[in-house]
Structure formats: structure tokens, C-alpha cells
Amino acid sequence: MTILAPRTETTATGADLHLSGITKRFSSFVAVKELDLVVPSGTFFALLGPSGCGKSTTLRMIAGLEAPSEGSISIGGQDVTGLASHQRPVNTVFQSYALFPHMSVLENVAFGLKRKKDKQAMDKAKAGLELVELGHLANRKPIQLSGGQQQRVALARALVNRPQVLLLDEPLGALDMKLRRQMQLELKNIQTEVGLTFIHVTHDQEEAMTMADVVAVMNGGRIEQMGPPRELYELPKTAFVANFLGKSNLMRGTVTGQEAGILSVLVNGQRILLPADRAVQTSGEVVVGVRPEKISISREGFAGENRLTGTVIDVSFTGTTTEYLVEVDGIGTIGTFAQNRGQQQAAEGDTVHLSWEAQHSFGLAGAEHEDAGVDQT
Amino acid sequence: MxxxxxxxxxxxxxxxxxxxxxxxxxxxxxxxxxxxxxxxxxxxxxxxxxxxxSLYVKPEGAEIGEFVPGFEIGNYATVLAAYWPELLRSFGFALIATVLALLIGFPMAYLVAVRLREKSLLQGILLVLLIAPFFSSFILRTQAWKQILADEGFIAQTLKFLAILPADGHLTATPIAVVAGLTYNFLPFMVLPIYANLGRLDTRLLEASGDLYASPMTSFFKVTLPMSAPGVFAGTLLTFIPAAGDYVNAALLGNNRNTTMIGQVIDSRFFKVIDYPGASALSFVLMVSILILVTIYIRRFGTEELM
Structure with a gap:
């Protein structure tokens, strides 16, 4: 399904969102800690993190549903910290959709417009429903719609108001996988179409990377790292980001020297090369990381500068790729995968050579815990 | 096929x-x-x-309370001609009491069901207090209102001090006392259905409404109130119907001039005047009138859930 409504009026554009020094405490629990954030106008911004990381609380503070304990929020240059939710130029697509059950779908979509005394409320609501391809269900009650349809009504209800910032609180959480993927594309299309600032809260790293221009990874009430998805993926700055956003192999070692911008790290007797500009810390104890797909696995020889030899302990075939777990003496288990191009596969118990280019290594601070963010959702 | x-x-x-x-x-x-x-x-x-x-007739020269089967539709005309003011007054008092009970009861129900949702202990205590009156006698509680509204009581004194009530005015034995008694006695029947309904109110809808530019007041009238309509509907019916037929409040808190309700008339026709056909005819008129009023009400405001 494609949603590309005729580009009639896209005069409304989003506004910059500034959060400065935002802290939120719930009695003794600190949900968000001194958060500073600038989301430029028209950005599709994703707040990504495991449950309880403070991302939903942050969103609710932007919406005005929670008051920050400290700090200020401004939208388009206007300080909105003290404003109630109904006074803020933002709209939210709630995880539960929160459609009004006693109103028809059309009345739901027109609700915000009517509150703003928009004379064309009904016409705009109809156009909004057309945008999400639900014009034919305008007179139904929300309960008569499927989950995916309700989700789109919730989206239309927020979008028709042309808010300066649109907040999405895990809006795809309740949908099945296939519908999720489809809605992700639709949401991205709509955002491009209307040009509003979208803030999307999710715990699904794939969803965040597919849709967002900028992703902020949150953990324990703080933003761990923020940037375009590719940058975050290729060059994580913390173990949490390395593990939460995709998978990483992390190895603890000591920097022994530097030559032409390349660090030498001794990991339990093995020398691993790491570009200094890809390292958070360039001396002492560091954690070296590499993404699994950057490693090539072979029984014959090495193909890159960083080389390890180990024994295959697990092979799993996933269709397009085969995933291997390789036990390297003194370093631990390294995960990698190879495209299934008809080559002979390594079997469990085989001795294999792992190698990768130095430029694909990244370096984290030695104080990092290698397991941070593993298996968290 | x-x-x-x-x-x-x-x-x-x-x-x-x-x-x-x-x-x-x-x-x-x-x-x-x-x-x-x-x-x-x-x-x-x-x-x-x-x-x-209600259609029995009194034969010529019969003793008091002696009636024979008949088909005297005139009984209805006689009692209606004599007691239509009491009938109208009953519906008037019941209506006022229902509106007052709604105005007092809705905030109570809202407080207990929505505002105290997270505080289950306080919520439980208030719920018990709400039902507590049922543990003591209806008559006794109504009698107590005589004391509450007495000339030397706190309420009458305050109203006199504020010059709302004239210095020689009374609250007892007035329509005010009767309506106050009706409101008080049937309040739980208003609160409990509304409470049960508001207990299911999804407060996330109120957040959504606020997010869509509705002030708390607008949210109340556009979301909370329409969604609690079935509870309000049940509460008003449970208050109005018994209040219209009530005679205890009027008997204990009223006077003989301008507070007599139809229930009292039926009571005295049956047990004092021993006019069984008249009392039966009045009972029937009351029952049918309530049925008609309630039908109109349901047709006009009834929600799908009740039909």
C-alpha cells in the first residue's frame, strides 16, 4: 500500500524542539537525568531504548502529560514548560491509540480541529482520513476497526492538526510484524510528505534505523549516543549502543602503541589494529569491537589485517546467511556470519580463521562493561 | 445453492x-x-x-371498607380530580431530588472512581462510607434530618445569619426539607451506578483529549460525561422512580399543606380512609405515569447499552 496524497497544502512545517537540562523524578526513582536535546525542524527523530530507559517519560514531558522536575522545553523558540498539554502545539499518537469509543472515526479525527474552532474541521478530517486510506470507514465506531486501521485513525487524528511536533509513542507496538513493516514505510512517507517534526519512541532498533533521520539511544534516563542510524551503527561510542543497536563482538585489551593513526591493542596476546579516530580512548585498557558482518570466516586463510583463529562451536543457517559462533582461546566467543553463496560451510568443531579490516574496528573506553545492553528490549 | x-x-x-x-x-x-x-x-x-x-364499587348503604366487584372506571376520574396536585408534586419533588442527587453524586463518584484510583485504601474507605447509611434504619436517618434542619440547628442558624432565611423562617415542615430528605436518601442509588461506570473510564482517553487541545472542562463534557452516560442514566432512574413513589420523607419532614406526596395519599386512602378502590386506582395511575415518563426518558436519552 502506498500513501502519497496529492501535495495540496504543505505550508505547515515542523519546529525545532529544545530540551535543556530535563530531569524527571518519580519520588525516589529518577526516570530522566539532565537531558539536553535539540531536534531540528522537519526531522524524523527516534528515541530508542529498552523499556524503563526514560524514553516514554521524555515524550510525555514534551506532550505536557508529565511536568519535568527540572529543566525547560521549548518548541519553535517558545518556552512551553509551563503550558498544559492542551495549550501545546504538539499532538501524540498513543501506543494504546486512545480513540474515543463513543465517537465515530470521523468525529475522532475532527476532535482536535473542532477544539481549535477550525471552520473546515469536518472537511479537513475527511481529507485526513483519505490520507490514511480510511475515508470509506468514516462513520464506523473505532471498535469496529482492526488494530491496523485504529492505528491509522490515531495517526490521522494527530496529523490533521498539523502540529509543530508530532509525537509517536510506540505506535506500532500492538501490530503484527508484517503490518508493522508496512506501517513503518507509510509513516516515513507521510512524514516526508507533510514535513513535520516527528519524535518516535520505540524499543525496536530495526524500526528506529529504518525510519529515522536521527536516532538517540537512551539508557538509564540518559542519551548514550545520538546521530544518523548508519553513524550509530558503524561507530558506537559505548558498549550499550554497540550491543543494543545490532550485535557486536567486544574484546578487552591494552593499547601498546600507535603508528600512523592506527592503535595496536594487545588482546590476550593477539594484536588487534584499531584506527585512533575510531576510538573513544587511545591509551591504557580499552574495549575493541567489531560488527559480526565485518568479519570474514574461512578455513583456508586470512583476508584482513586483524586475525584470530578459533574453533566453530555453533552453526545456524538462516536462509540468506549462516551464523557462526567461534570460540577463540583466551578471548571468548566471536559471532560472525557469511552470505550463502554456495561456498563450503564450516562445520562445528572446524578450526577457522577470522579476519577483518583495521578500519572496521571501533574502540570503547576500558571502563565499559562488555555485556551492557545485551538482550535488552 | x-x-x-x-x-x-x-x-x-x-x-x-x-x-x-x-x-x-x-x-x-x-x-x-x-x-x-x-x-x-x-x-x-x-x-x-x-x-x-381499582374498579370495585361501594354498594348503597355498605359499611366502611365494604366493596363489591365492579367495573367502575369513574374511580379513576374521581381520584385524579381530587389528587392531581399531589401527583404532580410527587414528580416535581422527585425530579428536583434527582437533579440534586446527580449534581452532588457525580463529583462523589468521580472522586472515588477516578481520582482515588491509585489510592485503593482511601477509595475503599470512601466506598464503605457511601454504603454505610444502609446499615442503619431508613426511618431513623430521615428522622435525623429533622434535627439537622431544626430551627436551632446549624444549617437554619447559618442561613438566618446570612439572611438567606428570614428570622422567623423554618426549614422543617417545608418542601425544602422533603426534597432534602429525598435527595439524601436516594443519593447512594445515584452514586453507585455512576461509580461503577467511571471505574471503567480509561483515563488515557482524557490524556488524548488534552493532547488534542481540549481544556479539562471540555474534556469533561466531551469525553468523561458522554462515556459515563449509561451510569448517569441508571442512577437517575434508580433515584427518580422510588423518589416519586416515596411517602416516608414527606410524612416525616413535611407538613399538611404543601408537601403532601402521592405516596402519602395512597397510604391514607388504604389504611385510614379505607378506600380500597380509590387507593388502588391511584397506585395504578402512579405506576402507569412512571412507566410513561421512564419510556419517554429512555427513548430520548437511552443509550445502546440499556436497550
């Missing part, structure tokens, strides 16, 4: 299945029978007796 298929399926059903279905049907009848029997014996039959009695 469809018909043939369905017939085919019907033919395929074994006798066992058909028998099982009949057994199920019989179970339903058994379950409903005791209730139906009670209703027939203690409701339908008395109503028929009442209807018959």
Missing part, C-alpha cells in the same frame, strides 16, 4: 446432537422458572388484583 448446502448440513446432524440441543434449551427453562414463578406470584398477580380492586 446455499439453502441446499445448509439443508445438507442439517441432515448430517445426528440425532444425538439434536437431543443435546433440546436438553440445553430445557436447562434454560429450568433456570428461569423459579424467577418467573416468584414474579408471577408476587408481582403479576398482585398487579392484577390491584387493577381489579
Amino acid at each position: 446455499t439453502l441446499m448446502t445448509r439443508k445438507g448440513i442439517a441432515d448430517l446432524r445426528s440425532r444425538e446432537e439434536i437431543r443435546a440441543e433440546r436438553r440445553k434449551g430445557r436447562t434454560g427453562v429450568y433456570l428461569i422458572a423459579p424467577g418467573m414463578l416468584v414474579l408471577a406470584l408476587f408481582f403479576a398477580l398482585p398487579v392484577l388484583v390491584l387493577l381489579a380492586m
Whole structure:
């Protein structure tokens, strides 16, 4: 399904969102800690993190549903910290959709417009429903719609108001996988179409990377790292980001020297090369990381500068790729995968050579815990 | 085509299945029978007796309380001509009491059901307090209102001090006292259905409404109130119907001039004047009027859930 409504009026554009020094405490629990954030106008911004990381609380503070304990929020240059939710130029697509059950779908979509005394409320609501391809269900009650349809009504209800910032609180959480993927594309299309600032809260790293221009990874009430998805993926700055956003192999070692911008790290007797500009810390104890797909696995020889030899302990075939777990003496288990191009596969118990280019290594601070963010959702 | 298929399926059903279905049907009848029997014996039959009695006639020279079966529709004309003011007053008082109970009861229900949702202990205490009046006698509680509204009582004194009530004015034995008694006595019947309804109110809808530029006041009228309509509807019916037929409040808190309600009239016709046909006719008129009023109300405001 494609949603590309005729580009009639896209005069409304989003506004910059500034959060400065935002802290939120719930009695003794600190949900968000001194958060500073600038989301430029028209950005599709994703707040990504495991449950309880403070991302939903942050969103609710932007919406005005929670008051920050400290700090200020401004939208388009206007300080909105003290404003109630109904006074803020933002709209939210709630995880539960929160459609009004006693109103028809059309009345739901027109609700915000009517509150703003928009004379064309009904016409705009109809156009909004057309945008999400639900014009034919305008007179139904929300309960008569499927989950995916309700989700789109919730989206239309927020979008028709042309808010300066649109907040999405895990809006795809309740949908099945296939519908999720489809809605992700639709949401991205709509955002491009209307040009509003979208803030999307999710715990699904794939969803965040597919849709967002900028992703902020949150953990324990703080933003761990923020940037375009590719940058975050290729060059994580913390173990949490390395593990939460995709998978990483992390190895603890000591920097022994530097030559032409390349660090030498001794990991339990093995020398691993790491570009200094890809390292958070360039001396002492560091954690070296590499993404699994950057490693090539072979029984014959090495193909890159960083080389390890180990024994295959697990092979799993996933269709397009085969995933291997390789036990390297003194370093631990390294995960990698190879495209299934008809080559002979390594079997469990085989001795294999792992190698990768130095430029694909990244370096984290030695104080990092290698397991941070593993298996968290 | 469809018909043939369905017939085919019907033919395929074994006798066992058909028998099982009949057994199920019989179970339903058994379950409903005791209730139906009670209703027939203690409701339908008395109503028929009442209807018959309302048409009885008093033969020439009969003693007090002696009536013979007849078909005297004139009984209705006689009692209506004599007691239409009391009938109208009953509905008027009941209406005012219902509106007051709604105005007082809705915030109470809202407080307990929505505002104290997270504080289950306080919520429980308030709920018990709400039901507590039922543990003491209805008559006793109504009697207590005499004290509350007495000339030397706090309320009368305050109103006199504020010059709302003239210095020689009274609250007892006035329509105000009767309506106050009705409001008080039927308040729990208003609060409990609304409480039950608001208890299910999804407060996330109020957040959504606020997010869509509705002020708290607008959210109340556009979301909370429409969504609690079934509770309000049930509460108003449960208050209005018994209040319209009530005679205890008017008897204990009223006077003999301008507070007499139809229940009192029926009471005195039955037990003091011993005019069984007149009392029966009035009872019937009251019942039918309430039925008509409630039907109009349901047609006008009834929600799908109640129909």
C-alpha cells in the first residue's frame, strides 16, 4: 500500500524542539537525568531504548502529560514548560491509540480541529482520513476497526492538526510484524510528505534505523549516543549502543602503541589494529569491537589485517546467511556470519580463521562493561 | 445453492446432537422458572388484583371498607380530580431530588472512581462510607434530618445569619426539607451506578483529549460525561422512580399543606380512609405515569447499552 496524497497544502512545517537540562523524578526513582536535546525542524527523530530507559517519560514531558522536575522545553523558540498539554502545539499518537469509543472515526479525527474552532474541521478530517486510506470507514465506531486501521485513525487524528511536533509513542507496538513493516514505510512517507517534526519512541532498533533521520539511544534516563542510524551503527561510542543497536563482538585489551593513526591493542596476546579516530580512548585498557558482518570466516586463510583463529562451536543457517559462533582461546566467543553463496560451510568443531579490516574496528573506553545492553528490549 | 448446502448440513446432524440441543434449551427453562414463578406470584398477580380492586364499587348503604366487584372506571376520574396536585408534586419533588442527587453524586463518584484510583485504601474507605447509611434504619436517618434542619440547628442558624432565611423562617415542615430528605436518601442509588461506570473510564482517553487541545472542562463534557452516560442514566432512574413513589420523607419532614406526596395519599386512602378502590386506582395511575415518563426518558436519552 502506498500513501502519497496529492501535495495540496504543505505550508505547515515542523519546529525545532529544545530540551535543556530535563530531569524527571518519580519520588525516589529518577526516570530522566539532565537531558539536553535539540531536534531540528522537519526531522524524523527516534528515541530508542529498552523499556524503563526514560524514553516514554521524555515524550510525555514534551506532550505536557508529565511536568519535568527540572529543566525547560521549548518548541519553535517558545518556552512551553509551563503550558498544559492542551495549550501545546504538539499532538501524540498513543501506543494504546486512545480513540474515543463513543465517537465515530470521523468525529475522532475532527476532535482536535473542532477544539481549535477550525471552520473546515469536518472537511479537513475527511481529507485526513483519505490520507490514511480510511475515508470509506468514516462513520464506523473505532471498535469496529482492526488494530491496523485504529492505528491509522490515531495517526490521522494527530496529523490533521498539523502540529509543530508530532509525537509517536510506540505506535506500532500492538501490530503484527508484517503490518508493522508496512506501517513503518507509510509513516516515513507521510512524514516526508507533510514535513513535520516527528519524535518516535520505540524499543525496536530495526524500526528506529529504518525510519529515522536521527536516532538517540537512551539508557538509564540518559542519551548514550545520538546521530544518523548508519553513524550509530558503524561507530558506537559505548558498549550499550554497540550491543543494543545490532550485535557486536567486544574484546578487552591494552593499547601498546600507535603508528600512523592506527592503535595496536594487545588482546590476550593477539594484536588487534584499531584506527585512533575510531576510538573513544587511545591509551591504557580499552574495549575493541567489531560488527559480526565485518568479519570474514574461512578455513583456508586470512583476508584482513586483524586475525584470530578459533574453533566453530555453533552453526545456524538462516536462509540468506549462516551464523557462526567461534570460540577463540583466551578471548571468548566471536559471532560472525557469511552470505550463502554456495561456498563450503564450516562445520562445528572446524578450526577457522577470522579476519577483518583495521578500519572496521571501533574502540570503547576500558571502563565499559562488555555485556551492557545485551538482550535488552 | 446455499439453502441446499445448509439443508445438507442439517441432515448430517445426528440425532444425538439434536437431543443435546433440546436438553440445553430445557436447562434454560429450568433456570428461569423459579424467577418467573416468584414474579408471577408476587408481582403479576398482585398487579392484577390491584387493577381489579381499582374498579370495585361501594354498594348503597355498605359499611366502611365494604366493596363489591365492579367495573367502575369513574374511580379513576374521581381520584385524579381530587389528587392531581399531589401527583404532580410527587414528580416535581422527585425530579428536583434527582437533579440534586446527580449534581452532588457525580463529583462523589468521580472522586472515588477516578481520582482515588491509585489510592485503593482511601477509595475503599470512601466506598464503605457511601454504603454505610444502609446499615442503619431508613426511618431513623430521615428522622435525623429533622434535627439537622431544626430551627436551632446549624444549617437554619447559618442561613438566618446570612439572611438567606428570614428570622422567623423554618426549614422543617417545608418542601425544602422533603426534597432534602429525598435527595439524601436516594443519593447512594445515584452514586453507585455512576461509580461503577467511571471505574471503567480509561483515563488515557482524557490524556488524548488534552493532547488534542481540549481544556479539562471540555474534556469533561466531551469525553468523561458522554462515556459515563449509561451510569448517569441508571442512577437517575434508580433515584427518580422510588423518589416519586416515596411517602416516608414527606410524612416525616413535611407538613399538611404543601408537601403532601402521592405516596402519602395512597397510604391514607388504604389504611385510614379505607378506600380500597380509590387507593388502588391511584397506585395504578402512579405506576402507569412512571412507566410513561421512564419510556419517554429512555427513548430520548437511552443509550445502546440499556436497550
